[in-house]
Amino acid sequence: MTQGSAAARAADSVELLHDLHRDVSALTFPLEIPGVDGEREAKERVLTQVASHLLPRIAEQGTPAVVVLGGPTGAGKSTLLNSLVGREVSPAGVLRPTTRRAVAAHHPTVHSVPLRDLADSVASAAIPPGVVLVDAPDLDSLERANRSAATRLLAAADLWILVTTAARYGDMIPWSQVIRARDRGLQLAVVLNRVPGAARKQVRADLTERLDQIGLGNSPLFLIPDVGPHEGLLAEEQVADLREWLRAATGRHQARGIVRRTAAGACGALSESVGGLVAGVGAQRAAAARLRTETLEGLRGPQADLAYAIETGQCAAGAPTTRWETFAPAGMLFAPFSIPGSRASTTARAITDRTIALMRLATDVEGAIVTLLADAIHDAAGSIHREWRAASALHLLEDPEPVSAAGARERAERAVEEWQHEVDRILDSEKVTALASLTDPTGVSALVVAAVGGVGGASVAVSHFLSREVTSAARDALLGAARHAVGATAEPYLKALRSVPDASVEERLAAHARQLEDLT
Ligand SMILES: Nc1nc2c(ncn2[C@@H]2O[C@H](COP(=O)(O)OP(=O)(O)OP(=O)(O)O)[C@@H](O)[C@H]2O)c(=O)[nH]1
Numbered sequence: 342m343t344q345g346s347a348a349a350r351a352a353d354s355v356e357l358l359h360d361l362h363r364d365v366s367a368l369t370f371p372l373e374i375p376g377v378d379g380e381r382e383a384k385e386r387v388l389t390q391v392a393s394h395l396l397p398r399i400a401e402q403g404t405p406a407v408v409v410l411g412g413p414t415g416a417g418k419s420t421l422l423n424s425l426v427g428r429e430v431s432p433a434g435v436l437r438p439t440t441r442r443a444v445a446a447h448h449p450t451v452h453s454v455p456l457r458d459l460a461d462s463v464a465s466a467a468i469p470p471g472v473v474l475v476d477a478p479d480l481d482s483l484e485r486a487n488r489s490a491a492t493r494l495l496a497a498a499d500l501w502i503l504v505t506t507a508a509r510y511g512d513m514i515p516w517s518q519v520i521r522a523r524d525r526g527l528q529l530a531v532v533l534n535r536v537p538g539a540a541r542k543q544v545r546a547d548l549t550e551r552l553d554q555i556g557l558g559n560s561p562l563f564l565i566p567d568v569g570p571h572e573g574l575l576a577e578e579q580v581a582d583l584r585e586w587l588r589a590a591t592g593r594h595q596a597r598g599i600v601r602r603t604a605a606g607a608c609g610a611l612s613e614s615v616g617g618l619v620a621g622v623g624a625q626r627a628a629a630a631r632l633r634t635e636t637l638e639g640l641r642g643p644q645a646d647l648a649y650a651i652e653t654g655q656c657a658a659g660a661p662t663t664r665w666e667t668f669a670p671a672g673m674l675f676a677p678f679s680i681p682g683s684r685a686s687t688t689a690r691a692i693t694d695r696t697i698a699l700m701r702l703a704t705d706v707e708g709a710i711v712t713l714l715a716d717a718i719h720d721a722a723g724s725i726h727r728e729w730r731a732a733s734a735l736h737l738l739e740d741p742e743p744v745s746a747a748g749a750r751e752r753a754e755r756a757v758e759e760w761q762h763e764v765d766r767i768l769d770s771e772k773v774t775a776l777a778s779l780t781d782p783t784g785v786s787a788l789v790v791a792a793v794g795g796v797g798g799a800s801v802a803v804s805h806f807l808s809r810e811v812t813s814a815a816r817d818a819l820l821g822a823a824r825h826a827v828g829a830t831a832e833p834y835l836k837a838l839r840s841v842p843d844a845s846v847e848e849r850l851a852a853h854a855r856q857l858e859d860l861t
């Protein structure tokens with residue numbers, strides 16, 4: 342590869358990694374579905390790897406290699422760092438776990454110390470210049486914060502010195518982490534602490550074989566003999582081999598080699614991790630689609646029942662019909678509506694009385710419609726809410742409380758009021774001359790409301806004096822208003838689902854994963 346194309350490639354990689362970092366930072370996994378904790382952690386890992394590991398390495402060729410001392414609590418990681426530095430820079434102790442904040446030791450000539458956000462840095466001339474040696478919190482910690490800090494440090498490492506003890510290495514080595522590190526090209530060395538003299542050979546053979554099984558048999562292995570109860574720094578001769586190897590392996594030249602190798606390996610592993618995030622987004626979207634279907638399903642029953650009641654003219658058939666019939670006989674106020682050709686009183690007094698009677702009738706009808714609609718809204722809200730609670734998704738809502746009975750009633754009242762205006766608009770374009778001598782315009786409108794509500798006599802009167810179309814137009818308007826009012830119950834839920842990443846996010850991440858694959 343020519344120098345020019347190498348530079349172009351590095352520039353492309355930097356741009357790709359910046360884009361990836363931006364897109365992954367913005368990524369959310371809002372729905373609590375199986376595996377989501379893993380996705381959220383994977384997101385953090387990817388961010389650390391890109392920001393603390395890959396970008397600095399690609400941008401600055403002179404970055405020191407990051408060597409992380411990682412392993413179980415009490416294995417002697419802090420003691421080892423202190424012994425290599427020659428003074429206590431990271432407190433070692435008997436309390437488990439001891440180290441909670443990582444310490445990064447580096448040569449005083451190293452100015453751009455990586456991992457500033459993850460570790461406190463300490464300058465020491467005892468550390469070779471090409472390396473930053475990091476004492477990490479315990480990897481398999483019972484403490485979540487320690488576990489996560491250690492995992493993030495390993496994500497940013499070029500070389501991992503796995504520190505463990507002879508007594509516990511069998512069960513205490515976090516093998517899954519070792520395998521993951523191997524897969525992203527991270528170099529491994531193992532320090533086995535407190536090895537009893539007699540067991541030396543046996544333990545070395547056993548551990549080498551285990552490492553061999555996962556393709557890491559060539560990893561350097563350092564055995565530190567057991568010196569009995571011990572506090573403070575280890576004697577120089579106990580760490581001399583490790584110091585020498587570290588110096589040789591991470592001299593400036595080799596350090597760059599480690600860095601390059603891990604960066605290439607890391608791009609492959611990163612591509613896989615991003616692929617995992619893509620799958621995670623897919624799972625979120627599938628869950629959101631299910632929840633959306635269930636939400637709309639919650640509307641369906643109440644909307645259908647309501648539409649049936651309106652279409653069949655049953656929504657206000659009871660009391661209002663009785664009231665109509667009280668005024669319908671000959672000589673009564675509604676007689677001219679009920680008995681074609683009957684002589685109607687058209688005095689101003691009779692018109693006012695008739696109008697008032699019609700308005701009372703309409704109030705009854707509207708009251709019945711409001712109750713029906715409020716019940717439908719409340720039912721729909723209740724069933725949608727139950728689905729969301731079962732899916733543990735209520736936290737996505739601005740207001741996690743379902744619509745109350747009073748709230749549903751208020752919405753229903755507003756919708757019916759709106760509908761009434763719509764009825765007036767329908768009547769605006771009708772000729773109402775024949776009715777004008779019998780009642781005021783409010784009475785005409787009330788007559789239509791009663792007709793839609795299912796008062797048979799009112800229906801007949803509207804057909805006779807106006808047209809059949811007026812009732813059906815007003816009924817259609819009520820159907821629309823009712824459907825809309827019930828449908829509005831789902832709106833905050835559907836809006837909340839917009840926080841789930843959409844297909845474009847999934848596609849962009851998948852494209853990044855493919856491009857990363859090309860970089861390896
Ligand atoms: N005998 C013996 N004791 C050691 C050795 N290394 C560390 N210790 C002791 O073991 C205890 C734990 O050592 P640390 O260095 O704090 O262990 P660590 O791995 O840093 O532990 P965490 O910070 O909790 O992850 C301390 O009391 C040390 O003095 C060793 O090589 N031999």
Ligand SMILES: [Mg+2]
Binds near residue numbers: 418420432
């Ligand atoms: Mg420690």
